[in-house]
Amino acid sequence: MPSLRTAAAVAGAALLARRALRRRIARSPLWPLPALEVPVSGRPRARAMRLVVTGRETIADSVVRLRLEARGAGGQLPAWEPGAHLDVLLPSGRMRQYSLCGEPGPAGAFGVSSYTVAARLVAGGRGGSRELHEELHEGTEVEVRGPRNRFPLVPSHSYVFVAGGIGITPLWPMLRAADAAGAQWRLLYGGSTRASMPFLAEIEKLDAGRGRVSVVPQDEAGLPDLSALFDAAAPATSVYCCGPEGLMDAVAAVLPAGSPLHLERFTPAAAVEGNAPIEVELRRSGRTVTVPADSTVLAAVRAELPDLPYSCEQGFCGTCQQRVVEGEIDHRDELLTDAERSDSMLLCVSRARGARLVLDL
Numbered sequence: 483m484p485s486l487r488t489a490a491a492v493a494g495a496a497l498l499a500r501r502a503l504r505r506r507i508a509r510s511p512l513w514p515l516p517a518l519e520v521p522v523s524g525r526p527r528a529r530a531m532r533l534v535v536t537g538r539e540t541i542a543d544s545v546v547r548l549r550l551e552a553r554g555a556g557g558q559l560p561a562w563e564p565g566a567h568l569d570v571l572l573p574s575g576r577m578r579q580y581s582l583c584g585e586p587g588p589a590g591a592f593g594v595s596s597y598t599v600a601a602r603l604v605a606g607g608r609g610g611s612r613e614l615h616e617e618l619h620e621g622t623e624v625e626v627r628g629p630r631n632r633f634p635l636v637p638s639h640s641y642v643f644v645a646g647g648i649g650i651t652p653l654w655p656m657l658r659a660a661d662a663a664g665a666q667w668r669l670l671y672g673g674s675t676r677a678s679m680p681f682l683a684e685i686e687k688l689d690a691g692r693g694r695v696s697v698v699p700q701d702e703a704g705l706p707d708l709s710a711l712f713d714a715a716a717p718a719t720s721v722y723c724c725g726p727e728g729l730m731d732a733v734a735a736v737l738p739a740g741s742p743l744h745l746e747r748f749t750p751a752a753a754v755e756g757n758a759p760i761e762v763e764l765r766r767s768g769r770t771v772t773v774p775a776d777s778t779v780l781a782a783v784r785a786e787l788p789d790l791p792y793s794c795e796q797g798f799c800g801t802c803q804q805r806v807v808e809g810e811i812d813h814r815d816e817l818l819t820d821a822e823r824s825d826s827m828l829l830c831v832s833r834a835r836g837a838r839l840v841l842d843l
Contacts, residue, residue: 530571531559535622536596542680544603545648546615549584550626551596558593562586564655565633565746568597569799571625573617577793577801578610581652581724581746582629583681586659597626600680602648632817633746635659638720640666642711642741644733646725647673652746653724654681661688666716672698672706672729708736720744747816760834764843765807773833780829787843790829797831804829809839 537549550568552559567581584598604611618624635656643653650671660667669689673679676699689695698706715721717740723733724746737743757775762782764770773782780802784790793801797815805826813823814831827839 530625530627532623533559533597533626535618535620535624538618538620541600542602542682543675543678544615545600545678545680546603547583547598547600547680548614548618549596549598550624558595559597560629561593562597562629563631564635564659565652566629566631567633567652568599568629569627570599570614571627572610572613573624574609574613576608576610576613577799578614579794579798580614581633583651583654586655597629600648600651632819633722633724633744635722636720636742636744637663638665638718640716640719641668642715642719642721643667643669644708644711644721644723644725644729645669645671646729647678648680649723649725649729649746650679650681650685651724653722654685656722657685657688668694668696668711668715670696670698670706670708670711672700672725675699675701708732712736712738712741715741718742722746745816757833758837760836761838762834763808763838763840765840766843778830779827779833779839783829783841783843790843792830795830797828800828802829803827805842807840807842810835811839 531552533550534553535548536551537547539547541547551557562582563586565581566586567579570578570580572578580599580601582597583600584594584596586594601611601614603615633652641656641660643657645653653669657667657669669685671679671682671685676682676697679697679699682697685695686697696706696711698704715738717738719738719741721733721737721741722744723730727747730745730747734743759775760773760779762771762773762779764783764786767787769786771782771786773779778795780790780792780795784792791801793799797817800817803818803822803826811823811827812833812835813827814833815828817828818826829841
């Protein structure tokens, strides 16, 4: 028969456990949830890596280029392909996406020794570019995730690339890859001034006088002639465009029939006018929330489940991706694949096509 001292110890331990459980539940309304054999929500993101800024240089007006490496000599990083980007966790906790613009490495190689990203300082932005410019210096350690590629270069016999300003960053590796593959390609590269256009000298060197590159600084030549660009394009040419929204709209308006268009946006596509309130059921936690017309599903859900993970709130990073059990989704992101869109959504930007959604939360 247990002694009085033993019984008291067991009772004390049980009391502490109950208190810890109550605190855990109070901190996270998502826990505990019914156990599932295969988790279906909160899809795991790419593994985080701690890298060090080992190089920093200004390569155009208000544009800096950073080289990121793993600590220790010879550290190898995951390989990547043209169009890929990194998710960079800035010191403030902001997550921002930056296109990789260095050398991907030889095909079939285990990895690369460093990553290169470039970013323009955006006056009046949300603060991410200013933080990168002012706080990431040589020796700074930074957390990144990726690489991830939602803007891949598909094989084609010919390409037309259209870049606006810093939009050249994902296209610069594509130019080198297309040229190395022997494909036909042309580039229209616009910017406010020549001094503001990164990689200009490198691109003109790649062209080597073949006349494939048209540089259009707005202060010298005004807006580019997109119609003339496509008049000379071969049938079924693959078109890649990255830059301001107005440039991408203009490219889409003059795109020849049969030419696939691939876009990389700085910001998510503009929200559709006339949003209506919708109802969202959180199936596993047994709650239902109303999403006002002027709010987002993410904001409404986090009012009930404040520990729900999120980051960019622009449809880029994928942190808030969740499975949809019922309802038709109005996808407004630029991230998810067609397969992912069939049963999941990004809560920060997407909504319902009807009046109701059911989430696996």
